[in-house]
Amino acid sequence: MRWEELTAPEFAAAVRETGVCVVALGVIERHSDHLPLGTDYLVGHKIACLAAEKEPAVVFPPFYFGQIYEARCFPGTLTLKPTLLLEVLQGVLDEIGRNGFRKIVLYNAHGGNSYLLGFLAQSALWEEKPYSLYIPLRRMTPEGEKEWEAIRDTSFGGHACEWETSLVLGTYPHLVKMERVPEAPGVPLKRMEHLPPTLTGIWWYSDYPEHYAGDARSASVGKGELLVRLESDYLAQYIAAVKADQVVPALEREFFARVKQVSGA
Numbered sequence: 503m504r505w506e507e508l509t510a511p512e513f514a515a516a517v518r519e520t521g522v523c524v525v526a527l528g529v530i531e532r533h534s535d536h537l538p539l540g541t542d543y544l545v546g547h548k549i550a551c552l553a554a555e556k557e558p559a560v561v562f563p564p565f566y567f568g569q570i571y572e573a574r575c576f577p578g579t580l581t582l583k584p585t586l587l588l589e590v591l592q593g594v595l596d597e598i599g600r601n602g603f604r605k606i607v608l609y610n611a612h613g614g615n616s617y618l619l620g621f622l623a624q625s626a627l628w629e630e631k632p633y634s635l636y637i638p639l640r641r642m643t644p645e646g647e648k649e650w651e652a653i654r655d656t657s658f659g660g661h662a663c664e665w666e667t668s669l670v671l672g673t674y675p676h677l678v679k680m681e682r683v684p685e686a687p688g689v690p691l692k693r694m695e696h697l698p699p700t701l702t703g704i705w706w707y708s709d710y711p712e713h714y715a716g717d718a719r720s721a722s723v724g725k726g727e728l729l730v731r732l733e734s735d736y737l738a739q740y741i742a743a744v745k746a747d748q749v750v751p752a753l754e755r756e757f758f759a760r761v762k763q764v765s766g767a
């Protein structure tokens with residue numbers, strides 16, 4: 503169910519019946535020159551909607567504010583300053599909780615969000631909320647990964663690659679410009695190799711200054727349809743596991759009761 507398509511009474515019933523809201527997190531950023539800027543949020547939201555048809559949940563409207571500072575050197579990138587971004591994300595989660603959801607799944611559709619979401623997950627212990635936050639760390643089952651490995655033609659990627667280009671071909675084929683796929687694969691330039699393994703903000707740019715990681719020439723609609731099925735099936739299973747989970751909410755209640763004890767409240 504899509505939040506924005508429900509009437510108010512339908513929404514109230516959906517909250518009671520499912521208890522779970524799924525927020526797909528994408529961004530607006532360059533994807534080489536052959537995929538649309540909205541690739542991550544378009545694909546993420548589509549997969550969330552398909553998953554919620556298989557395992558009922560309410561899908562939050564398309565959301566595309568995330569960490570994508572490393573693409574600000576390209577036209578069309580859209581993001582918010584770090585403090586505002588965290589406030590917006592927290593505000594969105596709180597508003598979902600205010601509407602009665604006790605469980606929220608944050609489905610990340612953008613690799614560059616991973617540290618941000620890790621911090622957001624940890625921030626759940628800052629103060630007690632009426633909801634629990636769940637962030638899946640996989641996009642498909644290990645068996646699904648084997649199925650994908652068996653048909654993929656390239657062994658590397660990460661951005662606008664065979665995998666991601668196929669996903670857009672499998673969801674929004676009219677938005678893919680296969681004739682604009684670069685002739686040369688996007689391989690890491692390794693410009694930080696002189697350092698021991700290091701994290702800096704510029705690391706992605708140091709490897710991929712054209713925002714292309716992989717080789718999309720072998721992407722296809724058929725591969726995309728398989729990926730969409732594997733990823734939406736997995737997310738549906740994940741939503742079912744979240745619905746059944748009683749442990750995380752109980753542990754959070756226990757944790758915050760001890761926090762109160764410490765402060766003598």
Ligand SMILES: [Zn+2]
Pocket residue numbers: 533541542611612661662666
């Ligand atoms: Zn992407």
